[in-house]
Amino acid sequence: MTKPKGTFFPLRPQSRKRGKIRLSSKLRSIQLIITLTFTAVTVAVAVIVSIMLYGKFANTAEENANLNMQQIIEQVNYNLELYVKGMGSIFATAEKQITTSQSIDSPLLYERMDTLMSSREDLVSVAVFTPQGKYVVGTPGQSMRLNTQLESQSWFTTAKRTSEISYSAPHIQNLFKGRYTWVVSISKMIQYRENGELKTGVLLLDFNFRTIDELSRQVKLGKRGYAYILDPLGNIVYHPQQQLIYAGLKYENVEPVLEYAFRSYLDESTGEKRFITVRTLAQTGWKIVGVAYYDEIVTTKRDLNQFLSWFLAVVLVCVIAVSVFLSWLIASPIRKLERTVKQVGEGDLNTPINVSGAYEVEQLSKRFNMMLQRIRQLMDQIIYEQETKRKGELEVLQSQINPHFLYNTLNSVIRLAERGKTDEVVTMIQSLSKFFRISLSKGKNIITIQEELDHIRHYLVIQSFRFKNKFRYEITAQDEVLQYQTVKLILQPIVENALYHGIEMMPDEGLISISAELKDGLIIITVSDNGLGMSKETMNVILSGGVKSGSGSGVGVRNVHERIGLYYGREYGLTFQSEIEEGTIVTIVFPARLAGEGMEEQKEETNR
């Protein structure tokens, strides 16, 4: 039965019993919950935001790349246009010089043509041919090769066909000894004088690819993107990987390019997604085609993706770090509190709890401190009350052997005996013996109301001999009340009080009536007398122990009141009603309890 010493609070009680689907206690710790929740929420938010940003950025990147590409192509187009215009104007200059020259073989013309040649690095050759394909004049003055087949070459045939200036497709210039160069030829039928005779011939200007190459090479469309130039027939004029195209290792899907002069579209003919932008050159009909690889535009996307992945990883790490720290910050004072409370639980009530931390925890610790203080107070009070109880009982016991009362009573017995009133003596002695037996009642503190009433009856019997019929008494009680329990010897001090203070000084015969009844689960015992009564002031101090009867048992009314309070609770006890010259009514109220009905006093009694 004995509990472990000092365990005041049944800590850690039920939680073990109802562990059904619980995670282990580690998983339920605040720290983990906070960490996980925080991390999950933050990561979720980061992921959502990242996805949204990704979509937005990727779109913008794509649009920008597209726009950028169009601008670049536009720029190339513009530059090429300027270049082609330049070629045209050089052709015009050459034509003018030839037509205005007096003779085609004049040294002056030759010199001028030479100047023209040296002014342009990309000008390869200038030459005039007869409509039959015979070489007339040219610079630089290399000799012609055999078997040139120039009559069938496109620049020659087109020039003869139209009067317009014509631009050829890129081809190998095979006319002059010493080299084979890739050129674009400009040609036109012109008039020239030879020996004063006006003749028609074909003027040919060959431009190499230097400038076109330079212009196109500037085009940077991503790492792998490039621009190429198509002539109106779909021949590739320029391509950064021309050699690959010629070798058949690369392929450009030129058909959709040729259909439109100005467009941008997505092409997948080579198996890769590519953005194609087409612009057309006015004079030559050449098409500038920008090719950008989609996956490079998407490089931004991929970079973004990579960045976001890293970002998320970093966020994850940071969030975990922060949440671990945060949860530690929150959980650690609680844990400290728990440790301290545990210590308190183990009996060390003097452990002060000074946990700082979150406001709530601080409050909690403060409250706990206050509670602890209260507990200490209550314990002090309990100790005090226990002491009071014992003292009261001792006082009661002492009063039972009050020598004064015994002396008086025995005196009365002697006097009766002297007068030979044997019956009375017997009654007296019987009452006295019963009185003491009930007083002692085997040391029990709780007796039945029946016994208590018997006890007071015997007391009154004894007293009525002493006071020579100076008073009458009546005891009435409901039958059902009798078996209820009461703290013993609560009536004697009150009756004593009534006798000594109310009735003794009274000229008339006094009346003491005692009644006991059960009402709403309460035992109500009233002791009324018709004695002197008392003043309000006396009434007020009587329960606080200000008044103590000089004679009598020496056990005060207050003692009764306190004992009832201690056993049944502070709300029970005595109440007084009194009028001077009218008498006093003392009402005792306490809960009705039968034997064995949880009177802790009894339990304690048996324990000892």
Add this chain to the structure above:
Amino acid sequence: MRNIRFWLTLLLCGVLWISVSSCFNSSPAYISTNKTRNIHLIVKMNKGDYWNTVKLGADAAAKEFNVKLTFKAPDSESDIDEQVGMVEDSIKEKADVIILAASSYMGLAQVVDQAAYYKIPVISVDAEVGSARVQAYVGSNGYEAGQKSAERLIQLLQGYGEIGIINFTNSSLNVAPDSSGSIDYGARDADEREKGFLNYAARYPNVKVVQIAYTSSSTVEAEALTREMLKKHPNLRGIATLNEIASQGAAKVIQSLSLDNIKMVAFDSSPSMMESLQDGTVQATVIQNPFSNGYLAVKYAVEALEGVAIPERVDTGTKLIDLENMLWPENQKLLFPFVR
């Protein structure tokens, strides 16, 4: 408690999403150019238009696929030892791939095996090498080329006459051609071309191959051989040359001596050969595709590194060019490298 599980699941989903999304993005649809590869290209000789064009092609591919190309070549096609040394160096330098145009079919076999031992893939270009460890051969079919040459020359000779062949060889001066014994140290492409030519010519009883001379990659030597041959065989009606150097040497002799009665079918398309073709010294030339060879060799090297299955043999084709078709647009593109 269910909360925790919920959040745990969510967290897991998040992590999963990140990993999955990062995986999806990195699947390349083309050859990945993020990494720079070290590829060593070792060809037969460091001069001549033919090998320059091979290099040009290789450079184009290198640029396209982000390859650091190391180009090596001995001074002469016959310098087998130096080429072997170069392959050994490349193995030491830990090349990612070695692309080799072997000067000798057997002479480089051992060192190729050695490269394979060090887990360096070898791709042969233009000329094969006698090792089973070679991953791929990129080049033309020499036998077919020889047949084409013979076909045209015999056609030009109207089916009869004496023919001299000038071929090339590794057989350096210190090794007599006839003492090579059972081990064939010749360049595989030279042998194949010669075989193709002879086998075709054998069908014509009136055609006689009177001499086969071998030059070791020097125009001057080729010239001397041609002169010697002409002197030795005054009735010679046709000459077939089986590589660029031999062609240039022979063409030079024919042109300088104005031997209009001798028909010649050359090999490869150097500008000077085009010149000869145009002025009528040479009637036709068999061309290969050196640019494609260089380009494809590098491309397949990269693909091999990527783990893509590459074909064992890539025939880049041969073509017979004469005056008539040399200016056809499609042939212009083949014959004249587009040089900046």
